[in-house]
Amino acid sequence: MxxxxxxxxxxxxxxxxxxxxxxxxxxxxxxxxxxxxxxxxxxxxxxxxxxxxxxxxxxxxxxxxxxxxxxxxYGKIAKLIEEGDDEHLKEAYRLGFGVRILKQDLWEIIVTFMISQNNNIKRITNSVELLCSRCGRTLQGSMARYDFPKPDEAGDEIFEDRSMGFGYRAAYLRELFEFARMTPDWLDNLKKMSYDEAMAELLKRKGIGKKVADCICLFGLHHVDAFPIDTHVKQLLNEYYKDGFDFERYKGVAGIIQQYLFYYELIKEKK
Structure with missing residues (x-):
């Protein structure tokens, strides 16, 4: 090997x-x-x-x-944080200094974050692995893992199977796969768009709201100024940034900053 x-x-x-x-x-x-x-x-x-x-x-x-x-x-971002006066962000960074924004496959991110809505990590992971094992191809050189299925690799019956754990999201996923099959240049066009253009395009799809669209822009398109706001982030903004978060200082890396803050909330919640 x-x-x-x-x-x-x-x-x-x-x-x-x-x-x-x-x-x-x-x-x-x-x-x-x-x-x-x-x-x-x-x-x-x-x-x-x-x-x-x-x-x-x-x-x-x-x-x-x-x-x-x-x-x-990321060292430059660390310096930007340490030279600032945001003590909460400094504490969050020290706990989650090793978080990075992965450059993941756009289609996989769109589907998985649609599955993630009103869901927990364990259920999301289980649904995603079931989708891959039932519809995806065996990964090169692997005996146990599967590729994420392309739009034309998942039949409609998979979205009618309750054991997949999709719940109410099944109808949205079925429509998404069908749309992606019928519009093969959609993903490539998204990659060419600005953040604002991509947000507007993603919001046209049923089942994708602002938070999920922001996650897709951040994790699938690497628009690192995207700042997804879910329940955790809304709570931390209300608790630590009553006078507003300094988006201007972190312009161009706001999404990375969001991940440090978000990770801190996740870990704090588990303690």
């Missing part, structure tokens, strides 16, 4: 896995996660800021380097 080692600062596997942005990371050992993405799977093991991946250098450069957002300077 090929192995590739790389140093990555400002990155923590467990923090990313628990940050609510990805639903296909499986923990399969101490400090090790199995990740399925872009028709491949990889095991990543962390030892401090040293990471070992079950791939060769070409695969790292062609897939995983971009997926892990290596070219974004």
């Amino acid at each position: 090929n192995m590739y080692k790389v140093r990555i600062d400002n990155f923590d596997l467990e923090q990313v896995a628990k940050s609510g942005q990805c639903f296909r990371w499986l923990k399969n050992g101490e400090n090790t996660y199995n990740i399925a993405a872009f028709g491949r799977e990889v095991d990543i093991t962390q030892n401090g800021n040293e990471f070992t991946l079950s791939c060769d250098e070409d695969e790292w450069n062609n897939i995983w380097k971009d997926y892990l957002d290596i070219d974004t300077d």
Whole structure:
């Protein structure tokens, strides 16, 4: 098996896995996660800021380097936070310094965040894995994991199957898959749009509200100024930012800042 080692600062596997942005990371050992993405799977093991991946250098450069957002300077963002006077953000960053915005597959993000509405992580993950195992192709070189199904790989019957756990979202998902099949250039066109244009386009689809559209823009289109506001974020804004959040200071990285704040709320809630 090929192995590739790389140093990555400002990155923590467990923090990313628990940050609510990805639903296909499986923990399969101490400090090790199995990740399925872009028709491949990889095991990543962390030892401090040293990471070992079950791939060769070409695969790292062609897939995983971009997926892990290596070219974004997270150290610069850390400096921006530490030089500011937002003490709550500083505390949140110290707890979740290793969170990054992954560059995930757009179609997968649209579907999984539609599933995520009014749902919990365990149920979301279960529904997503069922969808992949029943409709997706076996990943290259894998005996147990499946690719995320393309729009034309999921038959209508899957959305009528209550064991999938889609609930009321099933009708929206069925319509979404049908629309994507009938409009094959839709995803590529979304990638060419500005944040505002993409938001407007996504909101045309049934079952996608502002919060989900913002999540799609942030996690699927890498518009890192998108600032999704769910119940957790609304509560923290009311509690810590009664006079308003300083969006101007964090212009261009607001979505990354949101993830630090969001992760802090998730972890605090579990304590």
